Amino acid sequence: MSLGSVTRVTILDVAAAANVSKATASKALNDTGRMSADTRARIRRVAQELGFRPNALARSLVSKRSFTVGLLTNDTYGRFTLPVMAGISEGLIDHGVSVFLCAIEDNPDLANLHVEAMLDKQVDGIIATGRRVDRPLPVDLSHLPIPVVYALMTGPADAVALVPDDRQGACDAVNYLIAKGRKRLVHVTGPGHFKVVVERLEAFRDVLETAAMSMSETQILTGAWSEQWGREAVEKLWSQDNPPDGIFCGNDQIARGVIDALREKNVRVPDDVSVVGFDNWEIVAEQTLPPLTTVDMNLKELGRQAGQALVRLVNGEVLEPGIVKLPCTLVVRGS
Amino acid sequence: MSLGSVTRVTILDVAAAANVSKATASKALNDTGRMSADTRARIRRVAQELGFRPNALARSLVSKRSFTVGLLTNDTYGRFTLPVMAGISEGLIDHGVSVFLCAIEDNPDLANLHVEAMLDKQVDGIIATGRRVDRPLPVDLSHLPIPVVYALMTGPADAVALVPDDRQGACDAVNYLIAKGRKRLVHVTGPGHFKVVVERLEAFRDVLETAAMSMSETQILTGAWSEQWGREAVEKLWSQDNPPDGIFCGNDQIARGVIDALREKNVRVPDDVSVVGFDNWEIVAEQTLPPLTTVDMNLKELGRQAGQALVRLVNGEVLEPGIVKLPCTLVVRGS
């Protein structure tokens, strides 16, 4: 066994060293079958000494379970997918399952290539995730012979999907502003055709209605997901009478723009105006002046649960199809 | 073949349908062996019609090649790893190889768990990547029976590693400032114990020496990788006589802090002071006012090349060990 040709030790080596058949060795190592405790212990010890590690490929070939899953994503730069992926990986490794990363961009051909590679490699299931909750991946996953879970994204009606509870997160944010005694609330958010925008916006409206607070026409401003838009919104709001004393922003970048613009106007945050963001994008939220109070979507946990849902499906459990909404958390900082 | 028990079509089905042995079918499909062009074509057509897809597990078991690799990373939130991973995935899928994502945090046990899972699953090789070029992963990869490539990270001396050419990137940045006619240059960067800090800092010094520009004691300021530090550095510099007219920042966050602080001081960028960052973190660089000129490390390309280096090693090619430095690109924007 030279360094050049490292020939791994197989179950046959273990069996030989322990003076049993490979069948018995297999049973001993898998804790199945019947045999004397002594034999079992001896075989295991020998396996240990030899550094035996079963070839997962061979095992999968017979068991029809590869303990691998495919993770499809079209988000190659974003900050949302990475925590989701980390959560998936963490939640799955304990079950011995490994995750294939498939970066498919928005390219249907690439997506198909990856899906076929996954199928060929006999993955036990697939998790689909992406940049936008309301934009499907460029590939149809609904007729696959294996279970599929959608994370941070919705699929067909009969599929299992996990998304953050945008509504609850937004409600918490607005209620926080109200609890702070803010009376003139405004929502500055992203493009109106994003589903998350609609959900957060409706939550904003509903909470205000419930609280019976006065509503002006301009209380909801939609625009881009950018600092620039946050700045512009402040210009607009402060060119009017009676500017707000509480601003709920659709994401942290907008909030950042809002806060920077306010500072330049010498409007004090949080003394004159309270600001709440969305995403808890820490690298931004923590460096904002003052540090940004914002909604965390708990994406890592979402990933973990997506992984767990998938293994349950793979194990034959039947899960109620539909969209599971996972709670968001308000992270209170200084704004 | 009901929907409930989807039994995939095997090579035996193809062989039967084409009236040949499975051996012949195999050869036809793999374009090996000798047979009449007719037979080959017929078998292929039949396979196509039946939607035959070879079971990669079975194939790998005999070929000793799984066409999978493991990707170890301890960067679960950062913005560096994601483009690297995307590049790896893209560069590898064309070769039919899939990538296992292993998020190992900085946990040695977790890292070992993943490495063993990779070995069990017979990956052909491993790519190690992480948050910091100069911080090794919490696991020893040097005695594995499979090739290892380090990306955005250095390994043992005899290993193949790919990192950005920090020195060249920094030189480009400083030369750009000089070309803009800037005479009093300062470098505001991260913690001095980071290797990338040292490399960029030395490049800064060397370029200035070559250009024979006057050097004061305070021209290099080290601190945190944060906006906050960028702001503080500006305070410090502008409390002295003769503040700089060109600032090269160690990363984009520092640059962002610098530019924000300058704007608040009514110092005009780029009219009074030019600022260059490092990382080309687009979401920040593009929203800075003015948009930030910065150095791009071409991480996706780095990932792609890391993947390619690994397949070459897997194929038995011998690559010169050592650290390959990949060029950075200066992205000129408005600062």
Add this chain to the structure above:
DNA sequence: CTGAAAGCGCTTACAG
């Protein structure tokens, strides 16, 4: 309590 045999889905010498 243990082992021989068959089989998972392929490929690869080898024979004819």
Add this chain to the structure above:
DNA sequence: CTGAAAGCGCTTACAG
């Protein structure tokens, strides 16, 4: 030009 046999490294009935 084509096929029978052996084998990759395991597991799982089945016999004894």
